[in-house]
Amino acid sequence: MAPSKHLILLRHAHRDVSDRRLDNGLSERGIKQAHRVAQILSERVRALGLPITILTSPKLRCQETVQELGERLSIPVIIDQSLDERSESEDSDTFNQRLESWIDKLKSSQEIVVAASHGDILPELLFKLTGVHSEIGKSGWAHLSPKGSSWVIADFVQKVDEIAT
Numbered sequence: 001m002a003p004s005k006h007l008i009l010l011r012h013a014h015r016d017v018s019d020r021r022l023d024n025g026l027s028e029r030g031i032k033q034a035h036r037v038a039q040i041l042s043e044r045v046r047a048l049g050l051p052i053t054i055l056t057s058p059k060l061r062c063q064e065t066v067q068e069l070g071e072r073l074s075i076p077v078i079i080d081q082s083l084d085e086r087s088e089s090e091d092s093d094t095f096n097q098r099l100e101s102w103i104d105k106l107k108s109s110q111e112i113v114v115a116a117s118h119g120d121i122l123p124e125l126l127f128k129l130t131g132v133h134s135e136i137g138k139s140g141w142a143h144l145s146p147k148g149s150s151w152v153i154a155d156f157v158q159k160v161d162e163i164a165t
Contacts, residue, residue: 006048006112006145006154007129009122013037013139013160015061025060033139036160038068041114041141044155045073051111057083062116065139069114083117099124126153 014030026034045052054070054077056062063077070077082102086095103125106113117125122136129144129151136142136158143155157163 004050004110006045006050006143007106007151008041008045008112008114008141008143009125009136010037010041010065010114010116010141011119011122011136011138012057012059012061012065012116015138023060026064030061030065030139033160034065034068036163037065037139037141038072040160040163041069042072044143045112045114048112052114053109053111054078054114054116055080055083056116057085057118057121059084059118062118066114066116080115083115083121085118086120096124099128103128 012026012030013033014027016024016027016030018024052073052075054066054073054075056066056077056079058079058081062083063079066077080102082098090098099121119135122142123134126136126142127133130153131150132153134142134156139160140158141156142153144151145154
């Protein structure tokens with residue numbers, strides 16, 4: 001029997017770095033990556049046959065990464081402040097508390113949750129859920145499924161660019 005919930009931790013695609021101080025969107029490369037992410041993940045999550053929720057950091061690059069995925073699945077993309085980058089004023093305790101709270105909300109889920117976020121958030125979530133230390137490259141993801149009271153990595157893609165077309 002397939003698990004009744006899944007979590008896909010998705011890192012945003014390549015961003016426009018013309019001014020890193022701005023909340024700029026995706027670069028041309030990132031737009032292509034986001035398109036490929038939507039192609040692949042829309043097929044994979046549909047095949048699981050469960051309700052789907054797409055959550056994203058409020059940052060434009062994350063929203064743009066999952067926009068096409070939401071369109072392909074005909075579902076809205078929901079902005080979740082908990083998935084935002086760690087701010088300079090956020091101490092370690094507050095940061096960890098935010099992540100733990102987000103994980104607690106996930107526990108009651110019986111669906112597929114795609115969570116688009118950043119390179120500082122996703123490795124922490126991955127470790128807290130699986131005990132695995134790993135970075136996730138831009139446009140990459142970790143697909144987790146529950147096993148008992150913990151989570152296991154069902155699929156890991158470092159960057160969507162690495163998947164053959």
